[in-house]
Amino acid sequence: QSALTQPASLSGSPGQSITISCTGTSSDVGGYNYVSWYQQHPGKAPKLMIYDVSHRPSGVSHRFSGSKSGNTASLTISGLQAEDEANYFCISYTTNSTPWVFGGGTKLTVL
Amino acid sequence: EVQLVESGGGLEQPGRSLRLSCVGSGFTFDDYAMHWVREAPGKGLEWVSFISWTGGSIAYADSVKGRFTISRDNAKNSLYLQMNSLRTEDTALYYCAKDIKLGATRGAFDIWGQGTMVTVSS
Numbered sequence: 334q335s336a337l338t339q340p341a342s343l344s345g346s347p348g349q350s351i352t353i354s355c356t357g358t359s360s361d362v363g364g365y366n367y368v369s370w371y372q373q374h375p376g377k378a379p380k381l382m383i384y385d386v387s388h389r390p391s392g393v394s395h396r397f398s399g400s401k402s403g404n405t406a407s408l409t410i411s412g413l414q415a416e417d418e419a420n421y422f423c424i425s426y427t428t429n430s431t432p433w434v435f436g437g438g439t440k441l442t443v444l
Numbered sequence: 445e446v447q448l449v450e451s452g453g454g455l456e457q458p459g460r461s462l463r464l465s466c467v468g469s470g471f472t473f474d475d476y477a478m479h480w481v482r483e484a485p486g487k488g489l490e491w492v493s494f495i496s497w498t499g500g501s502i503a504y505a506d507s508v509k510g511r512f513t514i515s516r517d518n519a520k521n522s523l524y525l526q527m528n529s530l531r532t533e534d535t536a537l538y539y540c541a542k543d544i545k546l547g548a549t550r551g552a553f554d555i556w557g558q559g560t561m562v563t564v565s566s
Binding site for chain 2: 384
């Protein structure tokens with residue numbers, strides 16, 4: 334089962350905006366609006382940032398937003414802050430034999 | 445406080461078994477689907493298994509199908525993962541996670557436990 338494709342690393346300066354992509358196929362990202370994004374700091378449990386492509390759970394900053402175009406979902410972080418430095422993972426429902434598949438993760442560095 | 449607490453991890457030999465438990469509190473446990481997700485050392489996240497709020501719908505990752513069994517006891521607010529025929533590649537931190545959606549699943553996990561470490565080694 335192939336993971337969804339994310340860039341291994343990205344970096345940005347405080348105040349900038351960055352976008353993390355999550356590319357799949359029509360069997361997963363492209364076919365369903367069940368894409369979620371998680372933030373994980375080292376040694377901590379993941380935290381849900383976006384679900385159903387673009388919905389923000391209560392308590393998550395409005396600086397985080399999600400979208401989808403075709404087979405690629407995206408997480409955009411605006412006004413980068415030092416505390417945004419973390420690993421970010423996407424997950425999507427898939428019609429393959431394993432029904433949920435994570436992306437490989439993106440390490441975000443705030444310069 | 446809404447929380448999940450896992451237990452049952454440890455060191456086990458290849459081919460042996462372990463049973464993980466997860467107890468939920470601070471929310472109506474039997475209203476929500478539950479999942480197990482694992483994180484191998486130095487690796488990313490891997491979805492492992494799902495069980496619906498009633499226990500009537502269950503799914504597994506191909507990597508554990510036929511070896512792992514998920515179950516729940518709503519009277520005890522508890523989720524379980526029976527892990528048989530363990531392999532070295534099952535070594536990971538195992539998290540239980542609550543789905544955000546009432547009565548359904550979105551693969552959106554809004555509450556996570558702290559994880560329980562499983563090490564499979566001879």
